[in-house]
Amino acid sequence: xxxxxxxxxxxxxxxxxxxxxxxxxxxxxxxxxxxxxxxxxxxxxxxxxxxxxxxxxxxxxxxxxxxxxxxxxxxxxxxxxxxxxxxxxxxxxxxxxxxxxxxxxxxxxxxxxxxxxxxxxxxxxxxxxxxxxxxxxxxxxxxxxxxxxxxxxxxxxxxxxx
Amino acid sequence: xxxxxxxxxxxxxxxxxxxxxxxxxxxxxxxxxxxxxxxxxxxxxxxxxxxxxxxxxxxxxxxxxxxxxxxxxxxxxxxxxxxxxxxxxxxxxxxxxxxxxxxxxxxxxxxxxxxxxxxxxxxxxxxxxxxxxxxxxxxxxxxxxxxxxxxxxxxxxxxxxxxxxxxxx
Numbered sequence: 165x166x167x168x169x170x171x172x173x174x175x176x177x178x179x180x181x182x183x184x185x186x187x188x189x190x191x192x193x194x195x196x197x198x199x200x201x202x203x204x205x206x207x208x209x210x211x212x213x214x215x216x217x218x219x220x221x222x223x224x225x226x227x228x229x230x231x232x233x234x235x236x237x238x239x240x241x242x243x244x245x246x247x248x249x250x251x252x253x254x255x256x257x258x259x260x261x262x263x264x265x266x267x268x269x270x271x272x273x274x275x276x277x278x279x280x281x282x283x284x285x286x287x288x289x290x291x292x293x294x295x296x297x298x299x300x301x302x303x304x305x306x307x308x309x310x311x312x313x314x315x316x317x318x319x320x321x322x323x324x325x326x
Numbered sequence: 327x328x329x330x331x332x333x334x335x336x337x338x339x340x341x342x343x344x345x346x347x348x349x350x351x352x353x354x355x356x357x358x359x360x361x362x363x364x365x366x367x368x369x370x371x372x373x374x375x376x377x378x379x380x381x382x383x384x385x386x387x388x389x390x391x392x393x394x395x396x397x398x399x400x401x402x403x404x405x406x407x408x409x410x411x412x413x414x415x416x417x418x419x420x421x422x423x424x425x426x427x428x429x430x431x432x433x434x435x436x437x438x439x440x441x442x443x444x445x446x447x448x449x450x451x452x453x454x455x456x457x458x459x460x461x462x463x464x465x466x467x468x469x470x471x472x473x474x475x476x477x478x479x480x481x482x483x484x485x486x487x488x489x490x491x492x493x494x495x
Contacts, residue, residue: 296447298412305446312445319414321454 168246175213175248179205192238192247199235199252203262206237206250210267215239215248218268221275223282225308232256235284237264254284263288281306353488357401357427358480359389364400366420369407371434374466383469390476397423402479403456408436409449421456427488429459429479434466441465 172193180186182205185196197205209215219238226232237250254261263286264271275286276295283304286292294301298318303310365375379385379393386392394400397420409417421430432452435441438461440450452458459482462475 296412310446314446315411315450316446317411317414317449317454319418319455322457 168241168244171213171241171244172246172248175209178212179208189249192249194249194251196251199254199261202237202250202252203264203267206239206264206267209239209248213241214243215241217242218264218270218274219247221264221271221278223278223284223306225282225306227308230255233259233282233284235261235278259283260285260287262286265289280304283307349490350486350488351484353490354484354486357488358483361388361390361402361429361476361480362392362394362400363390363402363404363431364395364397364420364424365393365404365406366417367404367406368409368413369434369436371406371436371466374469374472375404375406375433378469378472383473385473385476388473388476388480390480397421398425400424401428403428403430404433405430405437405452406433408441408443409452410447411449412447414449414455417452418455429483430456431475431479432458432461433472435463436465438463 172188175193176186179195182201183195183197185194187194195205217240219240221235221237224234224236226234231253233254233256234251235254239248239250240246252261259282261284263275265275265286265288272289272291273295275284275289276292278284279286279289279292280294280297280301281304293299297305300318301316303314365372367375377383390402397403401424403421403424405417421428430452432438436443436448437452440448444450449455460475460479462471464471467475
């Protein structure tokens, strides 16, 4: 426990200058950063502080807010058992962040999923084909403005007699 | 080994030697006890399917136990679990590979209507893409319900017309 908390304090002291906002949430260090500083911050987390496991990337949709989306990253240190969360805001008109594939190879699939579900584009990831959805699916189903009942069947429905 | 003693013709007795019945009833009786299910198992209802087909409940008693893992050898398609839109072409192809006569059971509420998955991913009931003979609701259904469903399907088969040769043959 002790070393992990020390690590988070060191991370906060070292990277706090690059963050717009820092805080703790449920034992996770949260850093709010700009989209430009995402790759440098993630690189320092990995190389200086030993956050060797990339847990996930997802997004949060705030329909009333400008900028509309948060892109949320989680990193884990398998040596010190602590997590760091990075959050960056992107506009609906240009929802683009840089890819983390050069740092973490496992980001390739998670960025594909985030791309199909939220429409976030990852500059530098050359394979953003649908992963869980199928070719021809229109829209991004986890955005709040995707209609809940909208169906896009692959097989045409039968004419069911009443 | 005498040429003079004739071989006695088999005696006609009073035993049961022939019967008359209607063709549809006879074929239906035969077909309802030789259901070969193809389990199209996609989700958690599979646990209940295992339970109903193994020793304690034992659908073998109804002539409906031996699963065939190729649709070409089976005549009962049991769709067990949620079917997503991405999976729908596979289900459709499996159904089309089955030979006539064939029947379909929607096992569980997801296969029946989509259940609580009313969203972009799930098919709201397999009857949107293939015809279904029998729906077994429940999340998951109790084995008793499945057995009841199989018996109802057998009643349905027994009451159906069974054309041996039709214009498509």
